[in-house]
Each structure stands twice: as C-alpha cells, then as structure tokens.
Amino acid sequence: MHLFNELTNYQQPSEEGYYGQYGGAYIPEMLYSNVETLKTQYLQIMDDPAFKAEVAALLKDYVGRPTPLFYAERLSAEIGAKIYLKREDLCHTGAHKINNTVGQIILAQRLGKKKIIAETGAGQHGVATATVCALKGMECVVYMGEKDIERQAPNVARMKMLGATVVPAKSGSKTLKDATNEAIRAWINEPDTTHYIIGSVVGPHPYPDMVARFQSVISAEMRTQLEAVTGSALPTHVVACVGGGSNAAGAFYHYLNEPTVELVAVEAAGHGVYSGMSAATTQLGSAGILHGSKSIVMQTKDGQVVEPHSISAGLDYPGIGPLHAFLYESKRGTFMSATDEAALEWAFHLSEIEGIIPALETAHAFAVLPEMNLKPTDVVIVCLSGRGDKDLATYMQAMDMK
Amino acid sequence: MSRLSELFEQKNKRVLNVYCTAGYPHLNSTMEVMNSLQKNGADIIELGMPYSDPLADGEVIQNSSLIALENGMTIDALFEQLATMRTSIHIPVVLMGYMNPILQYGFEDFCKKAKSVGVDGLILPDLPLYEFEQVYGTTIKVNELDFIFLVTPETPETRLRKLDSLSSGFLYAVSSSATTGTDKDFTKVAMYLERLKSMQLKNPFLVGFGIKDKASFDAVNVYANGAIIGSAYIQALSKGKDVETTTKTFLEGVLSN
Numbered sequence: 001m002h003l004f005n006e007l008t009n010y011q012q013p014s015e016e017g018y019y020g021q022y023g024g025a026y027i028p029e030m031l032y033s034n035v036e037t038l039k040t041q042y043l044q045i046m047d048d049p050a051f052k053a054e055v056a057a058l059l060k061d062y063v064g065r066p067t068p069l070f071y072a073e074r075l076s077a078e079i080g081a082k083i084y085l086k087r088e089d090l091c092h093t094g095a096h097k098i099n100n101t102v103g104q105i106i107l108a109q110r111l112g113k114k115k116i117i118a119e120t121g122a123g124q125h126g127v128a129t130a131t132v133c134a135l136k137g138m139e140c141v142v143y144m145g146e147k148d149i150e151r152q153a154p155n156v157a158r159m160k161m162l163g164a165t166v167v168p169a170k171s172g173s174k175t176l177k178d179a180t181n182e183a184i185r186a187w188i189n190e191p192d193t194t195h196y197i198i199g200s201v202v203g204p205h206p207y208p209d210m211v212a213r214f215q216s217v218i219s220a221e222m223r224t225q226l227e228a229v230t231g232s233a234l235p236t237h238v239v240a241c242v243g244g245g246s247n248a249a250g251a252f253y254h255y256l257n258e259p260t261v262e263l264v265a266v267e268a269a270g271h272g273v274y275s276g277m278s279a280a281t282t283q284l285g286s287a288g289i290l291h292g293s294k295s296i297v298m299q300t301k302d303g304q305v306v307e308p309h310s311i312s313a314g315l316d317y318p319g320i321g322p323l324h325a326f327l328y329e330s331k332r333g334t335f336m337s338a339t340d341e342a343a344l345e346w347a348f349h350l351s352e353i354e355g356i357i358p359a360l361e362t363a364h365a366f367a368v369l370p371e372m373n374l375k376p377t378d379v380v381i382v383c384l385s386g387r388g389d390k391d392l393a394t395y396m397q398a399m400d401m402k
Numbered sequence: 403m404s405r406l407s408e409l410f411e412q413k414n415k416r417v418l419n420v421y422c423t424a425g426y427p428h429l430n431s432t433m434e435v436m437n438s439l440q441k442n443g444a445d446i447i448e449l450g451m452p453y454s455d456p457l458a459d460g461e462v463i464q465n466s467s468l469i470a471l472e473n474g475m476t477i478d479a480l481f482e483q484l485a486t487m488r489t490s491i492h493i494p495v496v497l498m499g500y501m502n503p504i505l506q507y508g509f510e511d512f513c514k515k516a517k518s519v520g521v522d523g524l525i526l527p528d529l530p531l532y533e534f535e536q537v538y539g540t541t542i543k544v545n546e547l548d549f550i551f552l553v554t555p556e557t558p559e560t561r562l563r564k565l566d567s568l569s570s571g572f573l574y575a576v577s578s579s580a581t582t583g584t585d586k587d588f589t590k591v592a593m594y595l596e597r598l599k600s601m602q603l604k605n606p607f608l609v610g611f612g613i614k615d616k617a618s619f620d621a622v623n624v625y626a627n628g629a630i631i632g633s634a635y636i637q638a639l640s641k642g643k644d645v646e647t648t649t650k651t652f653l654e655g656v657l658s659n
Contacts, residue, residue, distance in 0.1 A: 016532055024532075024533065025530060025532075025535065026528045026529070026530060027457075027499055027528060027530060028457060028458040028527040028528055028552065029527070029530075029552040029554050029557060029565075029576065030550070030552070030554050030556075031545065031575060032530070032556070032557065033554075033558075033563075168563070171464055171468075172455070172468075173452065177455070181455055181457060184457050185457065187462070188457075191556065192556075276654060279411065285569070286506075287505070288502045288505060288506065289500075289501045289502045289505065290455065290502065291455075291457075292528070297502070297508065299502065301506065301507060302452075302476045302477065302478075302503055302506065302507075303477075303502045303503030303505065303506030304453065304454040304471060304503065305454045305455050305502070319438070320636040326525075356573075358469065
C-alpha cells in the first residue's frame with residue numbers, strides 16, 4: 001500500500017504523519033484548520049533558534065534539566081547488570097511530562113493562542129500543563145476522567161492551586177480515553193483561540209512527532225551523560241513504561257536509529273495480560289483508529305474501543321502512540337508487560353534499595369528487569385519517568401494490607 | 403441517477419434530513435423510527451451507526467450511541483435490520499459513522515453490503531480528504547455510494563471546492579465549528595451560508611449542527627437547500643412516549659408554516 005513508507009529513519013514519520021501503516025490524521029473537518037496550521041508550522045517553529053533558546057532556558061532554569069543519570073548500585077548488583085536511572089522524577093512537577101508542556105506552551109504563544117486545554121490520566125500532564133499556563137499567564141482547562149479524579153486527588157488539588165479548571169469526563173470508562181475525547185470535543189467547539197496540549201505521543205499528526213521531539217531531550221541527555229561515565233553513548237538496553245508512550249518516545253528517540261540498542265517498552269498488564277483486566281495494548285489490540293490516528297487499539301471484534309484496566313492511571317489507555325505501534329510491528333522495539341501486583345511490589349522494592357519512590361507507572365518499567373536475562377556486561381538505562389508522591393494513597397493502602 | 407440526486411432534482415428547498423441512531427431507543431426500533439420519519443415528512447434519513455468514541459458528537463448523540471451499543475447494536479445487526487428496508491422506505495438513506503468499526507468490519511465489505519441493502523450514501527466525519535483520495539474513495543465510488551463531506555466556516559475556499567467536487571448527493575455544511583447538539587447564534591453563521599450560496603457549488607448543501615426547531619430550520623433555509631436535525635430529535639425520542647407520536651409531533655413542529 002502506498003501509505004506504507006519505507007522507514008529507515010525511525011525519527012521521521014512521512015509527511016502525512018505515518019510510521020509504516022500507523023499514524024495519519026483521522027480528524028473531523030472541524031479540526032482541519034487548527035491541525036493543518038500546526039502541521040505546516042511546527043517544524044519551522046521548533047527549528048527557529050530563538051524558540052530553541054527560549055525552550056532550553058526554561059528547561060534548564062525552571063524544569064531543572066539536565067536531570068541526572070544515576071548509577072543504581074544495589075539494583076545493579078541484584079539484577080546482575082549495570083543499571084542507570086534517568087531521573088525524570090526530579091523534573092519540576094515530578095515527571096517528564098513538563099518537557100513537552102514547556103515546548104508546547106511557547107509554541108501556542110507563537111501561534112497566538114490565548115487558552116490551553118489538555119487531557120490527563122494520572123494528573124501529571126495536567127499538572128505540567130497547569131504549571132506552564134500559570135507561568136505564561138494563560139487560561140487552562142484540564143479534562144480528567146471522573147474515576148481518575150478520585151484516585152489522583154493530590155494532582156487534582158495541585159492543578160486547582162495552579163489556577164486551572166479541572167473538568168470531569170463522565171463518559172465511557174471515565175478515564176484517560178474519555179478525558180481525551182472530551183478535550184478533543186472542547187477543541188472542536190473553540191478552535192480559533194485554543195491550543196490543545198496533548199500529553200502523549202498520540203493524537204492526529206503532527207502531535208505524535210511533535211511530542212516525541214519535545215520529549216527527545218531525555219535521550220539527548222542520556223547519550224552525553226552515559227558517554228561521560230562509560231566512554232560510550234550507547235547502552236545495550238533502554239527500558240521505559242508505555243501507556244500512550246511519551247516517556248518511552250523521549251527515552252528511545254536518539255537511539256531509534258542505533259540498531260545495537262535494544263528498546264524495551266513495558267505495558268501495563270493489569271491483573272494479567274489475558275485476564276480481561278489489562279492495558280497491554282500491543283498484546284491485546286489490533287490496527288484501529290483512536291483519537292485521530294491509526295495505531296494499535298484494544299477493541300471488540302465490532303470495532304468498539306475496550307475499557308482497559310491498570311492500577312496506574314497513566315497507563316490505563318486502550319491505545320498506544322503510532323511510533324510505538326510501528327516499533328512493535330517492525331520488531332525494532334521489544335514489548336514486555338508488568339502486572340499491577342508486580343508494579344506495586346517494585347514501587348516498594350525500589351524505594352527500599354535505592355531510596356527512590358517511583359510513580360506507579362514508572363514501577364512497571366522496573367518490574368521486567370529480572371525477566372530480561374541481562375548479562376553483567378549489559379548497560380541498561382531505565383527511564384525513571386516520575387515520582388510516587390501522587391500514588392501515596394495507593395501505596396498506603398498496600399502497606400495496610402501487608 | 404442516485405436517490406439523493408433525484409430528490410434534489412425534485413426538491414431543492416427546505417429539504418429535511420433527520421438523524422437517528424441505529425438501535426435506539428431499542429435494538430429493534432431502527433425500522434420503526436425510519437418508517438415514522440418518512441411518514442411524517444423527512445426527506446432524507448441519516449442513520450447513525452453507534453460508536454464508543456464519537457468525537458464529533460455532543461452529549462445527546464453520545465448517550466444514544468451508548469444505549470444503542472448496550473442494546474447490542476453492531477454493523478452486522480444493522481445490516482440484518484436493513485435487509486428488507488426498501489420494501490417500505492423510498493426516501494434516501496445515508497449511513498453516518500466513524501471509521502474504526504467500519505475498518506474492523508472490512509471497508510470494502512461494508513460498502514458492498516450497504517449498497518446491497520439499499521443505502522444511498524455515507525457520512526464518515528473522521529475519514530479526511532487525504533485518506534479518501536489515497537485509499538478509500540475508490541471503493542466508495544465503485545460501490546456507487548454517494549459520499550458526503552463536511553465543510554465548516556473555517557474551510558478555506560480551495561479546499562471547500564475540492565470537498566465539493568469529491569462529494570456527491572449533497573454537501574454537509576457544519577453551521578459553525580462545534581460538536582453536534584451545540585447551541586450557536588445563527589445570525590453569526592448567516593454570512594458563511596451566504597458565501598456558500600454564492601459559490602455556485604456542484605452539490606446542494608444542507609446545514610447541520612444546532613438545527614433544532616422551526617426557527618433554526620427556517621433561518622438556514624434562507625440560504626441552504628435544507629438542513630439536518632440530529633440531537634434535538636434524539637432528545638425528543640428519549641423523552642417521548644412512543645416513536646410515532648414523538649416523531650409526528652416533532653416533525654410537525656419543525657415543518658409547520
């Protein structure tokens with residue numbers, strides 16, 4: 001099929017946003033003008049030296065980049081490989097999400113937008129969006145599933161304190177999928193003045209590529225930092241959790257075209273991949289269209305999108321970014337999964353042996369380390385995408401049950 | 403000549419297209435609703451195929467879709483219900499839906515089946531121009547189905563002309579950028595509709611989104627060939643006693659002089 005481009009450069013989708021058969025922009029005509037403007041301008045804006053300088057300055061002085069690359073000594077000894085942690089949990093607001101919102105808010109200003117809307121699952125993207133809106137004095141409305149509002153109360157409070165309006169998404173499963181639907185609908189209703197900051201590498205082209213580029217600062221730093229420590233910029237493995245896949249896209253980005261680096265994406269298996277309560281999209285899904293792009297989607301045989309399950313709100317999503325769908329299909333990526341139970345266990349384990357309390361999402365990435373058959377010579381970077389403060393209620397509950 | 407073209411040849415003013423959700427309010431209501439619409443003065447039926455994530459639809463149609471899905475509506479079930487549709491329905495019927503369920507059904511099979519039961523055209527809001535031209539348009543045309551593109555006040559003229567040239571049957575003019583069922587001030591869209599009218603388009607155009615009663619129907623008919631009513635009718639169905647009484651009352655209200 002002529003839409004299938006021969007991707008040898010994994011960093012660059014086709015002009016219409018395709019990674020292999022995945023991507024594109026399946027959007028109603030009401031969004032055409034907005035998306036077209038973004039599509040024709042994003043690369044140009046992102047290439048502008050003044051824009052780059054503005055983003056870089058904020059990433060340094062506001063977000064606190066570069067984030068450290070930390071050699072996890074006790075974890076390395078236990079697993080039997082050299083394991084480095086990319087400390088995105090140390091970013092301002094507590095996760096990698098702000099790398100993207102800093103970039104997009106400045107881009108929104110360049111486009112003359114006055115109002116920002118966003119969707120959020122765990123609330124990290126919502127907080128990161130509310131934060132940059134406060135910084136730039138822009139109105140902010142965040143759509144969040146009603147169920148997620150309950151389980152991520154601290155982040156809801158943070159968004160409100162930052163001046164954002166949090167709108168509960170009450171349709172469907174009341175989680176990230178539905179929050180995204182509501183945000184897109186809100187954008188359709190106010191296209192002129194509003195910019196939609198999507199938090200993951202999903203949505204219509206150019207969002208997946210744009211968000212991946214803003215998040216690519218993670219792997220750009222990894223290369224420099226690893227080289228300074230080991231003499232080589234290339235690890236043997238990069239491991240990251242995947243819901244929509246923004247931290248994974250950022251952690252993989254500058255290694256996508258380095259075939260010796262194994263890229264390990266960890267999905268949320270919930271109660272078990274085949275339990276009927278899972279969010280392991282590549283294992284359970286098939287080609288479909290969700291939120292404006294073609295990708296792998298969890299769905300019934302009739303093409304209705306399935307309600308996923310994960311203990312972590314950030315991975316509780318029935319799709320995956322088109323880049324990741326392509327990495328899966330082309331076998332460039334290794335896709336693994338971790339259950340709710342394993343993630344919880346590793347959240348506690350990492351806290352105990354490294355003194356770092358990770359987000360539940362991030363804990364999934366650690367849970368696969370014992371299964372990777374790593375050798376002592378292997379150099380592994382785990383993207384520690386976020387910190388666990390927001391998950392304390394869940395962690396406290398788990399401690400009570402022990 | 404297609405049923406839609408024939409209709410517009412005979413009637414090019416105040417054409418009323420009414421949307422209903424397949425499988426709503428009950429799984430087997432589909433034909434009852436369609437017959438009732440035809441009987442009470444609808445010129446075209448836009449039959450919505452329910453989807454779990456209808457991006458372009460507001461709350462009312464979302465809810466009707468959810469109920470229809472809970473009732474067990476699927477594309478297979480719908481084609482079964484429509485199998486003998488042409489023994490009673492003589493007005494044009496267009497299917498409205500989202501790409502994902504159709505892709506799972508198989509796009510080509512879907513078009514063939516739609517044609518074979520007597521469907522006249524398709525409205526697929528998340529099938530954009532690029533994909534239509536690259537992949538799906540040929541299959542639609544080969545199966546002799548009309549395809550109706552949406553245009554909005556923000557659609558640039560060159561693109562609008564292209565969407566018009568690729569559409570057949572009619573063109574769907576979204577009154578303003580909004581999801582379905584959103585209230586908008588029609589005096590603000592008058593200029594846009596005036597512009598559409600003056601463009602000498604290939605297709606007749608019907609205005610949709612926000613048309614809910616006689617006043618809004620009359621207001622757009624000053625410029626357009628007709629209008630599409632969706633959410634307001636679904637809302638009436640959700641509150642009404644029985645399909646026939648509700649439909650009769652609703653359409654009498656819209657079409658009264």
